[in-house]
Amino acid sequence: MTSAFPSVTVLDHPLVQHKLSLLRDRETSTNGFRRIAREMSLLMCYEVTRDLPLTMVEIETPLERMQAPQLLGKKLCFVPILRAGNGILDGMLDAVPVARVGHIGLYRDPQTLEPVEYYLKLPDDIQERLVIVVDPMLATGHSVAAAVARLKEAGAAQIRVVCLICAPEGLTTFTTEHPDVPVFTASIDRCLDDHGYIRPGLGDAGDRLYGTK
Numbered sequence: 224m225t226s227a228f229p230s231v232t233v234l235d236h237p238l239v240q241h242k243l244s245l246l247r248d249r250e251t252s253t254n255g256f257r258r259i260a261r262e263m264s265l266l267m268c269y270e271v272t273r274d275l276p277l278t279m280v281e282i283e284t285p286l287e288r289m290q291a292p293q294l295l296g297k298k299l300c301f302v303p304i305l306r307a308g309n310g311i312l313d314g315m316l317d318a319v320p321v322a323r324v325g326h327i328g329l330y331r332d333p334q335t336l337e338p339v340e341y342y343l344k345l346p347d348d349i350q351e352r353l354v355i356v357v358d359p360m361l362a363t364g365h366s367v368a369a370a371v372a373r374l375k376e377a378g379a380a381q382i383r384v385v386c387l388i389c390a391p392e393g394l395t396t397f398t399t400e401h402p403d404v405p406v407f408t409a410s411i412d413r414c415l416d417d418h419g420y421i422r423p424g425l426g427d428a429g430d431r432l433y434g435t436k
């Protein structure tokens with residue numbers, strides 16, 4: 224489904240929407256949250272890779288030769304934004320086990336809400352890969368925007384973003400800074416609150432994934 228933001232696609236598949244409601248529920252346990260986030264990101268990976276090019280190759284079934292579709296050597300790299308991004312990396316890798324993984328460590332300063340970088344490790348050939356940045360939350364949009372700017376600096380030419388939930392304010396910021404980068408999300412929520420939390424949201428994704436609060 225398209226949205227008010229031309230570069231943002233909202234994934235309205237019933238399975239994605241159902242799992243998102245389970246994640247939002249405050250009664251969902253840490254274990255349940257982690258499992259559902261993984262299932263949901265596998266489904267979201269299906270959509271973000273929908274247009275990957277295929278080529279026909281000859282294979283032999285047990286019965287005969289045939290021309291069969293195969294991915295056209297499109298190399299993928301997932302880049303989770305630590306730490307909560309790791310919670311949706313596993314589902315992405317379930318869908319594309321051969322993908323490379325880069326990591327970017329950012330935390331949001333609670334006072335300024337500005338992202339602070341503490342780690343960066345990317346594959347050497349990032350320029351040749353389709354890079355998919357993954358983070359459960361796009362709130363002010365500063366973290367994902369900073370991660371994408373870093374990837375562009377490193378030479379990444381094709382970048383997409385997957386976030387479970389976005390705030391409209393953050394999407395305005397992100398799409399203004401990076402209009403060339405498509406975003407795939409399960410929901411554009413109502414707003415950001417005074418502490419930079421997405422409402423209604425799902426709370427603090429990192430804490431809910433790892434049981435740190």
Ligand SMILES: O=P(O)(O)OC[C@H]1O[C@H](OP(=O)(O)OP(=O)(O)O)[C@H](O)[C@@H]1O
Pocket residue numbers: 304305306307308329330331332336338358359360361362363364365366367393419427428429430
């Ligand atoms: O759009 P923004 O306003 O930048 O906020 C979103 C960021 O906040 C969360 O990470 P957090 O800083 O809580 O770090 P964590 O993953 O280590 O918990 C989330 O996973 C995003 O990276």
Ligand SMILES: O=c1cc[nH]c(=O)[nH]1
Pocket residue numbers: 307360362419420421422424425426427428429
């Ligand atoms: O609502 C929010 C905003 C930022 N980070 C989160 O984990 N949740």
Ligand SMILES: [Mg+2]
Pocket residue numbers: 307427428429430
């Ligand atoms: Mg957090």
